[in-house]
Amino acid sequence: MEVEISRRKFLQGSVALSILGGATLASNNLLASTKTDIKKEYTFKEVPTLCEMCVNKCAAFARVENGIVTKLDPNPHFPKSKNMLCPRGVAGVHALYDPDRLKYPLIRIGEKGEGKFKRATWDEAYEAILNGTDKFKGLKTILEEEEDNRSTIGYCSGEGMAEHTYKSFMADKFGSTNFVNHASICLQTTLSGYSLTIGGYGQADLENASYVIMAGANRAEAILTPDTMDLFKRTRGRGAKLIVLDPRFTNTAAQADEWLSIQPGTDLAFVLALTYVVLDEVLYNKEFVKTNMNSFEEYRKHILESNYTPEWAEKITGIRASMIRKVAREFMESAPRSIYYQGRRTAWSKHDFQLRRAQAIFSALGGGIDTKGGIIFGAKVPLGSHTINAPMYANSLSRIDTKEAAIVGLSGTWIGFRNMIVEDRTPYPIRGMFVYKQNPMLSVPNVAKTKKMLEKMDLVVTIDTMPSDTVMMSDVVLPECTYLEREDPVKSFGGTQPSIVLRNKVIDPMYETKPVMEIMKGLTEKISKPLFEITKKYDEDVQDEIEERGEEAVYFEDGFDLTDAFNKSQEEINEHLVVSVHGEKAYHSLKEKGVYYPEMEKYFKQISENEYEYYPEDKKYYTVKKGSTIKDMPIDSCISEKEIAALKKKFKTQSGKVECVLGFMKRKGLDSMPTWHDKYLVPTPKGKFKFVTGRHAQFTQNSTQNNVMLLDLMRENYLWINDKEAKEKGISFGDLVEVESSVGKIQIKAYPTIKIIPGVVFYVHGFGAESTGLTFGYRNGASDNMIIEDTIEPVFGSAVMHETIVDIRRV
Amino acid sequence: MNFAMALDYQNCINCKACEIACKEENGVQLGADKQRIWVGVTENSIFGRPILSLYPSQCNHCVDAPCVDVCPTNASHFADGGLVLVDQEKCILCKGCMEACPYDARFVDDKVAAVDKCTFCFDTRISQGKATTACQATCPTKVRLFGDLDDEEGELVQLLKSRKFFVLKENEGTVPKLFYLFPEHDDHFAQNSIGHETTIHTWETFKPLIDMAKAKRSKQWTSL
The missing domain is CATH 3.40.228.10 (Dimethylsulfoxide Reductase, domain 2)
Structure with a gap:
């Protein structure tokens, strides 16, 4: 498909869509889209926010005209991101106004992976999660059958400011131990x-x-x-x-x-x-x-x-x-x-x-x-604290993947976890999966196995903003609003120039989307009591407690009331976290400028058109781990x-x-010191290639693959291959080639270049979606994880991403 | 006022934040060939080692701009601040200006059926009191510095007085106003990224060229 939509037309289109979708835009915003009213109704504001187009969290100002976000500008107040916004950051407007966004809850009515859903209300979606439908089982049946082993429901998430909120539900309140996040496919x-x-x-x-x-x-x-x-x-x-x-x-x-x-x-x-x-x-x-x-x-x-x-x-x-x-x-x-x-x-x-x-x-x-x-x-600038009343489930078993590598921590080994399920090696069944802000169908090596894992599950619930490949494999889909439509937990950033930042809500959530905090609130209201009934039936500790103290006391005091973690709004929690430590003024600074640090008013200044100063040089925290300090040394200007x-x-x-x-x-039977092992090096057989993957300035993992503005800069990914080797194989620029490994094969266009060494091929991560819900991303370029083998390293069970051998042939 | 821009092109990492900020700020039509600004890329190799040179670029707002002369309807015109602008209402899409421009800085905007190009964000930012263009403001490595050549004390002139620089296609005689700062600490990069015939200027050598061209052209500047 050609990407030839003008931005202005595109924005107008979004407004029209939002009306059809039952939007929450105020009526004056809608009126403002007719020419005669522009002058009368014109409203303008700039809201400090934090970018979420990747994990950096750079500060930005969102320009809002007539209720529509028209531009994202750099916010110079944040010492970490200084005064810049990268291409993805600026293109965030199109994450907000992406026409393919998930607009309302969905419940699967077709076969799994078929992509057939029906539109549902939030209540119907929560109901389906609890009680299932004729197509899939709900939490109640699963937990009943597993005798209240909460860990039978696994959960995963990508990095994000609200990841903690989601984990508060899944781990602290719901009680599952089986968490896998991005760590083992990341750093x-x-x-x-x-x-x-x-x-x-x-x-x-x-x-x-x-x-x-x-x-x-x-x-x-x-x-x-x-x-x-x-x-x-x-x-x-x-x-x-x-x-x-x-x-x-x-x-x-x-x-x-x-x-x-x-x-x-x-x-x-x-x-x-x-x-x-x-x-x-x-x-x-x-x-x-x-x-x-x-x-x-x-x-x-x-x-x-x-x-x-x-x-x-x-x-x-x-x-x-x-x-x-x-x-x-x-x-x-x-x-x-x-x-x-x-x-x-x-x-x-x-x-x-x-x-x-x-x-x-x-x-x-x-x-x-x-x-x-x-x-x-x-x-680091300190923040106040916020506590959660976490219940204890006697029947919730410990995580399954601890033996897959030497040290498996709380964030697990994605490949280890998945392969255990696919290969029927789990100590107890993993029957459901909650997915938040992650797209394991594209982000975990060996896509075929991830698909198989999701197919095996009785219940897959996905919270996302876009109809990703993982959404297509889900039973219930809950639409989250984008980062520009919600306030997220306030965050403190350490470093030489520490500060606190706040992602303020720029506009109200569009369509029927909600922030994850409210999704958790709605879901817990639906499932809390029915699930407690199951706990009562199988949990002997709880039975004893009830006998002693009565059901009501146990339910409310011991944290089995899952809703109590989500009673307060994010805004209220943030205000408390900041004001309790730094006072009202600090909170005001976060609302006005998006940033706060002690002495900011005194220290922050613009020193040229392009540069700002955040802390004076002698106030920066370069050396902090002091056993003895510089003061203990004799004062001598000759000290090197x-x-x-x-x-x-x-x-x-x-x-x-x-x-x-x-x-x-x-x-633990591992090296105590860095040691080279020849056996760890995968040799490249003659005529074959080693595949490496990587990142790109205009794309973030697979979350930007449908962003029309970014695709304008690079329409699809290409296979880098050494120019001499390409010539030997008769491959020229733009030729379609097939790349095949032991786990899969893809087709992609070739880019012969001097910029890669012989014997190695590369293409950038974040393309090749199979979801038909993505107008621009669908089958655009190729996915690296279709061909990357699912090998893990022995210490943490992290994905080994650069050891896959591939064959290349011209199609 | 005589608006211009200096570019520390050695800083450029080809992330294209400037291109997107320009499109967002000015509502530029989507499409790879619809660019008000761009990053020019040349790839070479010496003894099998690749060399990459990046030239972030846009309309030069030439003091003696040929695109203005060829326009039959005065759609292309000079404006205060030495800006070269296009009056969309007057443009008849003869595309003469696109031929005349040595920098290929113009394209057809299909939304309004007129030629479009960089305005130094005059309408969207500078006239609204902002000191920077969208491309400068968003740039991670701060390649650009926008300013006024008539302001001797201003940051731009001070920078041009302290650094050597060159302009692109000086032999076209258009007196362009994008000043590429000479990479003074890296001879290898300077040799490989600057053509042999390119003149390296100082403020003293280039200022007279601007003054001469401005004397000839400033009568044509229309008020904004």
Whole structure:
């Protein structure tokens, strides 16, 4: 389909649709769309909000004219996002006015996956969840049959400000233990690798770093604030030397001083060799190591005796030994203003957890932790608290996937969880799934298996804004309003310049959509009492309590009244969280400017057309983990940054120091130190390719695939293939090719280019939807998870996304 | 007033936030060929290593603009502030201006059946008291700086006095007003992103060209 709708026509179209859909727009807004009334009725306001087009949460002002959001502008008050709004952020208007939005609750009437639903009222939808229909079972039957094992209903969610509200229901009130979120298909290994090693993921201080190694991370295209803004004003001779490792010449690589085209899955060998050089040549910050690193000697011996030489790494990574030596030396020369950038995204290979540990330890060897220009932890502005009365269910069993990997936490292993269900390996049946703000049909590797899992379920309930592929596999669909139509929980952002931000409601929810808070309220009102009847029947603890204290007391006092968590509005809760700690003025600032931090009125100022100052330089929180402080040092202007970096710290690790060795890992039968295993490297057979995936500046995962404005910039995704190899195979630009792995195959157009190394192919994530509800997204381009194999790494069970071997052929 | 823009093109990461902000702000027609602003991309390679150069761009609002001269109906015209604008009511879609423009900065807006182009957001932002264009305001790496060449103390002139710069297709003689800041700290990038014949200017060398062209043309500036 051609995307040729003018924006103005498009907006008018949305108004018309909203009238048909029984919209909640005020009548004067509707009148305003006729020309004669524009002058008389014209209204204008600017509302501070927070973007939700990706996970960054950048501050924006929404321009509202005549009740219609006409533009999203950057809000300069937020130190994290400064004064910018990226392409996705600006295109947020089209998430709000997407004609394909879910407009009212839906109940499945066709076969599962067929996409046949009937429009329902909210009450009918809640009723169907409780009692089922002739097509599917409801919660009551399922819990009755499972004797009140609440964990029989699994639940998942993507990252978001209201994720917590949803979890309060599913975990705290409903009582299920089976939660899987984005962590195990996202940054679990990185987050944990850094946390267990240096006490936190931290923030790379790219505003002050002199030397940055960015491996796999692509900050020019996978935009992250403030990193993207800070770094690219300082590259190429302007303060920060940038080394990029990537099999692709990305826009980040284009900004780099060196592009090292590494073989996928071999990053650990590169870091180990860097470490070898630094230890062998004794280039590290000796004072920092002495005061702040635990079991350094053991690690040193391990690296040197394992012979992780640059020559060894050259054979594995494809990066010249001399280059590895050069990078190691330069890194330490610039230290402590040197960063091995943490990265985000997902696990790439089975080495991933120890790769992140090796990165963190390597950064620490230069002393660049908790210091200006290094990885900093910063401070946080406190918020008040809000409690929930959580009931105890004696029959709710513990989560199923704890044995799928060594350490499975509260957010689970998505692939492990799903595969257990598909392969009938669960200790008890998982019969239902609640899905919020996630689209596992496109976001979890091996789509065929996710489909099979959802098909097996008795009840799938999905809360979303768009008719995603997962919505199509659901029994009941609850339409959430978009981020511009709701107030979300207030949030505190730590860092060198900490602040609190609030996503204010810009306009009232359109159609019959609701914020998740109200959805939970409505659902609990429907299900609370009937489900308590089941608990009463099977839960002996509850039976004893009732005998002792009476049913009413137990129901209300022990939290079995599921509605009590959702009695207050989000607005009331936010006001309490802020005012109880910072007073009325702070809350007012959040309503007016969207941002608050102590002394904001004094500190915040515009210093040029493009720049703002949030905190004076001497008030920024660069160094916070003080064992001894700068004050304890003799006042001497000759003290070097290296010495300041080496002051005694107290990190949030077990020993309070940087942990080179993790003893408890050994007890679990895993490496206690970063160690290379040849068996973890998947070789690429001759004539085949390794598939890598990645992100794009104009698309966020698969949530933007129907955004008409973003599709205007890139209509579909393309397969990157090395130009020489493409020529050998007779593939030219735009040719349709078939890409096949052991788990699936797709067709996609080819983009032969010099910008990718031979033996590797790539296409960007977030395309290839199969949902017929998406006018622009339906079968547009290809989905990466159709072909990515469902391999997990051994530590957290995170998805290994860069080890799939594929065949390519011209169609 | 003589509106112009400096571009620190070395900052550009080709995220295209500017393109979307422009479309949203000004209601520009959708479609890849319907752009008031764009990021020009050139890809080369030296010894098998790729080189990527990005040139964020838009209408230059040339002081001596050829698009104005060819217009048979005075739809294309100069306005106060040295803006080059199109009067949609007068445009007959002869497309002469599109041919005359050396920068390919104009396109047909099918919504109103007239030629459309960048206005420096004069109607939507600058006349409403805002100091920045939509493209500048939204940019993550702050490539652009909009300002007034007649304001010697203003940020734009101060920047042009402190940095060397070049303009695109100077030999066309149109005296364009998008000033690309010379990447003074990176010779390799400068060599690869700037053509051999391009003149590198300072404020002293370029100011006289502006003054000369302005003297010739400013009589044609209509009030806004």
